[in-house]
Amino acid sequence: MTASNPKSTPTADGKRNTTLDLAASSLRDINEILQSAEGGEFRVVNPRGAHALAAGLEGDVDVTIDGHVGYYCGGMNKKARISINGNAGTGVAENMMSGRVHVRGDASQSAGATGCGGLLVIDGNASARLGISLRGLDIVVRGSIGHMAAFMAQAGNIVVLGDAGEALGDSIYEARLYVRGKVASLGADCVQKEMRDEHRRDLRRLLDAAGCGPEVLVDDFKRYGSARRLYHFHIDNIGSY
Amino acid sequence: MSADKDRWIHTPPRESATFDRHTIAEIHRAAATGIYDIRGFGAKRKLPHFDDLLFLGASISRYPLEGYREKCGTNVVLGTRYAKTPIEIKIPITIAGMSFGSLSAPAKEALGRGASAAGTSTTTGDGGMTEEERAASTLLVYQYLPSRYGMDPDQIRKADAIEIVIGQGAKPGGGGMLLGQKISDRVAKMRTLPAGIDQRSACRHPDWTGPDDLEIKILELREITKWEKPIYVKVGAARPYYDTALAVKAGADVVVLDGMQGGTAATQDVFIEHCGLPTLAAIRPAVKALTELDMHRKVQLIVSGGIRNGADVAKALALGADAVSIGTAALIALGDNHPRWEEEYAKIGTTAGCFDDWHEGRDPAGITTQDPELTKRLDPVEGGRRLANFLSVMTLECQTIARANGKSHVHNLEPEDLVALTIEAAAMAQVPLAGTDWIPGANSR
Numbered sequence A: 001m002t003a004s005n006p007k008s009t010p011t012a013d014g015k016r017n018t019t020l021d022l023a024a025s026s027l028r029d030i031n032e033i034l035q036s037a038e039g040g041e042f043r044v045v046n047p048r049g050a051h052a053l054a055a056g057l058e059g060d061v062d063v064t065i066d067g068h069v070g071y072y073c074g075g076m077n078k079k080a081r082i083s084i085n086g087n088a089g090t091g092v093a094e095n096m097m098s099g100r101v102h103v104r105g106d107a108s109q110s111a112g113a114t115g116c117g118g119l120l121v122i123d124g125n126a127s128a129r130l131g132i133s134l135r136g137l138d139i140v141v142r143g144s145i146g147h148m149a150a151f152m153a154q155a156g157n158i159v160v161l162g163d164a165g166e167a168l169g170d171s172i173y174e175a176r177l178y179v180r181g182k183v184a185s186l187g188a189d190c191v192q193k194e195m196r197d198e199h200r201r202d203l204r205r206l207l208d209a210a211g212c213g214p215e216v217l218v219d220d221f222k223r224y225g226s227a228r229r230l231y232h233f234h235i236d237n238i239g240s241y
Numbered sequence B: 001m002s003a004d005k006d007r008w009i010h011t012p013p014r015e016s017a018t019f020d021r022h023t024i025a026e027i028h029r030a031a032a033t034g035i036y037d038i039r040g041f042g043a044k045r046k047l048p049h050f051d052d053l054l055f056l057g058a059s060i061s062r063y064p065l066e067g068y069r070e071k072c073g074t075n076v077v078l079g080t081r082y083a084k085t086p087i088e089i090k091i092p093i094t095i096a097g098m099s100f101g102s103l104s105a106p107a108k109e110a111l112g113r114g115a116s117a118a119g120t121s122t123t124t125g126d127g128g129m130t131e132e133e134r135a136a137s138t139l140l141v142y143q144y145l146p147s148r149y150g151m152d153p154d155q156i157r158k159a160d161a162i163e164i165v166i167g168q169g170a171k172p173g174g175g176g177m178l179l180g181q182k183i184s185d186r187v188a189k190m191r192t193l194p195a196g197i198d199q200r201s202a203c204r205h206p207d208w209t210g211p212d213d214l215e216i217k218i219l220e221l222r223e224i225t226k227w228e229k230p231i232y233v234k235v236g237a238a239r240p241y242y243d244t245a246l247a248v249k250a251g252a253d254v255v256v257l258d259g260m261q262g263g264t265a266a267t268q269d270v271f272i273e274h275c276g277l278p279t280l281a282a283i284r285p286a287v288k289a290l291t292e293l294d295m296h297r298k299v300q301l302i303v304s305g306g307i308r309n310g311a312d313v314a315k316a317l318a319l320g321a322d323a324v325s326i327g328t329a330a331l332i333a334l335g336d337n338h339p340r341w342e343e344e345y346a347k348i349g350t351t352a353g354c355f356d357d358w359h360e361g362r363d364p365a366g367i368t369t370q371d372p373e374l375t376k377r378l379d380p381v382e383g384g385r386r387l388a389n390f391l392s393v394m395t396l397e398c399q400t401i402a403r404a405n406g407k408s409h410v411h412n413l414e415p416e417d418l419v420a421l422t423i424e425a426a427a428m429a430q431v432p433l434a435g436t437d438w439i440p441g442a443n444s445r
């Protein structure tokens, strides 16, 4: 870890708070430090849109990134809590297993793609294909989302406080979608569904976890999910494919 | 009416070349069911193939090596471009990616055992890695597919190499479909989907499109695995010259090129038979791209699609491949389409040698099924032994040819050792038509 020269200062609880500077160190060196850390707090400065930053983290670490990041930030994250003070490029938190990724700005395409667990919070808007092939990750977007969100989403929840673009939930499997604003159109096999108490509870839990206050009311949301009509290939559904 | 006159009224039955019996039966089938035919196996039509090439052997100007005495190397190192830990296989033949789901767990284990005994690698497939397969395989390549079913970073870290799948030769541009009958509870759990439903595998990756994105995806996979593991890019043979160049540009260590004869677990027959380039036609353009980029032998090329014996291996290597990969032949070595199951093949309307309904999960040989009773029929130890035998025969055959052409390593085989039996094969493989010095289409791409 020679190139990075990380500056460490002890925090109140005795953990080390380490600053990593992408202007001074290579991506590999910084990722190596983050990937091999079992705990602690890190601040990454000068990310300058770097790709694959803080990807593949395994430990129980807190990472704050000051600035915009490129593709796949926090990709395949296992336990880390990653906060991005900026916008995120394509595939932020893709295939995340657990932990938490928080984008303070906007997120580009395929945010949270194929995510398996944990929580992804996007304070701004998210572009197309949010939560594509989702497999258990929960996503909360405070702004609006682009088209084809939750395409083929298998499991997990997506909460959108703003509007959703076209073809929401196309070919969706068992994932649950909650949208407060307008939905431009629903994709094949995606339908509005009844909000029952279990869904209200679930939604409240997700809103709380994402830091949305009580002023965001569960009853303002509509729920969408699979009509399960395309679960078996059937010739009479040919128009849907 | 005299018998003689009758003869002239009724001509003997004549089959139409255009509407042959298979075509007529297919129209009847389509009219009865309203659905296209889905099946396993690879292209069944006759295509220009390795059989259309011959090796010249030694002569006055080329001297041969002694069989059984003089060494003829067969090892291949994969991933020398960027990976910190390239992998070395002892034979130039690997086992292609075939999913757990399409194949039973014992079949996957048998592939691992056979490959390991022969000193080569096997490959996961759609649906992720099983414990049995990891344990049975000394060298295991992890497929990173569009569906990402079962994708888990810990499994990537446990693998010896990563193969990003863009496409397959049997269906370049097609996704996958695993019918509900084959979705056992275990398969469903690995894929995070309800049991018993049809599972579509996406045809495009969810978080990247195009060569520039691919470069970033490769960077991410390298970062996640600390730049240790070789990264392969697998493409179906469609535009091999450009695809190879783009894979190299995106940072691949290895390019896997799968021709249209390549096997599949379940694809529309129309797709299998009518899309893609024959393996024979795909190799030279890929090698040309590598050579032009000064990457031949630096980025390794693995070729697959209809490889059946050591002669096919030798021919693929002579055309410039570093290694080959086998799917269908490996399943046949495990016992697929074996005459011992003839009675049962007959019951499901087929015969040994023609069984291709691998998608239905009723495989009498217990290979392409998840049925607990049928899967018991394949003993992974015995299956592994059979595959190891087959790999060893292929390697010996390849060496026999290489020695006869005077090569001390199978990689020294070259296009100059080959001639073609047909004009088509000569043009596709860019070797002379036998007995001439004519290479049709030489100097064109």
Ligand SMILES: Cc1cc2nc3c(=O)[nH]c(=O)nc-3n(C[C@H](O)[C@H](O)[C@H](O)COP(=O)(O)O)c2cc1C
Pocket: B040, B041, B042, B096, B097, B098, B099, B102, B103, B124, B125, B126, B143, B165, B167, B168, B169, B234, B258, B261, B262, B263, B264, B265, B304, B305, B306, B307, B325, B326, B327, B328, B329, B358, B368
């Ligand atoms: C049963 C079966 C399952 C397959 N599953 C996959 C898969 O999951 N991923 C993939 O890239 N290719 C898959 N393939 C294609 C093989 O990896 C390989 O490209 C092909 O079998 C090579 O051609 P060959 O069968 O003529 O040897 C599968 C092939 C078969 C026969």
